[in-house]
């Protein structure tokens with residue numbers, strides 16, 4: 001199958017320190033490709049390197065054309081959408097203002113966004129800073145989905161959210177992925193199982209595994225080795241920033257936090 005994105009020998013540094021060493025993988029032109037790995041291994045830095053937000057070297061091809069020397073605004077104009085790790089909505093602005101500011105296309109996909117996130121329509125006059133973590137994440141995703149992108153880069157959308165919201169977000173992302181291929185950084189194995197066809201595992205700034213998601217998730221030893229978490233591990237209870245106490249599905253992050 002043709003690739004929308006090819007990353008070859010990508011390295012990146014922040015403040016003179018190399019945080020991505022030699023990363024190569026490709027993203028098929030349809031569906032969801034998940035990037036996994038323990039905390040601090042370089043997942044976010046890889047996404048930022050693709051976008052030119054950090055100093056990088058190596059080859060990045062979008063639809064076969066090099067973008068690794070292009071400035072970030074050009075990469076965005078070429079159709080690479082970004083939903084950052086910490087949502088980054090304008091908290092002092094309303095939902096509607098946040099959406100309006102994100103529009104780049106002549107005919108933004110309002111209907112798609114409104115169908116995916118009806119709650120945002122109801123809250124259009126509400127200030128984004130007063131939304132829950134899950135609602136802010138939906139707004140951040142909606143901002144990216146308004147434009148017709150070639151590829152969407154989504155960094156840990158379910159982090160710290162209550163299980164019910166995680167399910168809602170995953171379903172919205174699954175719908176969205178019918179319209180645009182997604183490269184998804186995700187630690188929640190249930191979300192990966194639901195959404196991803198392929199996985200890329202990063203460890204120590206390098207790719208240590210690529211392949212079908214089902215194959216990795218079916219290999220308990222590999223999951224434990226790469227993520228330090230058991231695929232069948234019982235959920236770890238912890239509070240989310242949605243203020244809904246409850247069980248979290250197994251994540252590499254939860255396993256890290258549970259370590260003595």
Ligand SMILES: Nc1ncnc2c1ncn2[C@@H]1O[C@H](COP(=O)(O)OP(=O)(O)OP(=O)(O)O)[C@@H](O)[C@H]1O
Nearest residue numbers: 014015019037038039040041042043044045046085
């Ligand atoms: N702004 C920064 N300044 C200095 N070091 C940084 C900065 N951002 C990231 N790093 C370092 O780069 C490495 C990779 O970080 P990165 O955020 O890419 O990891 P990650 O896999 O996304 O982690 P997480 O699962 O916690 O989101 C880490 O060692 C981190 O400490």
Ligand SMILES: [Mg+2]
Nearest residue numbers: 043044045085
């Ligand atoms: Mg990260």
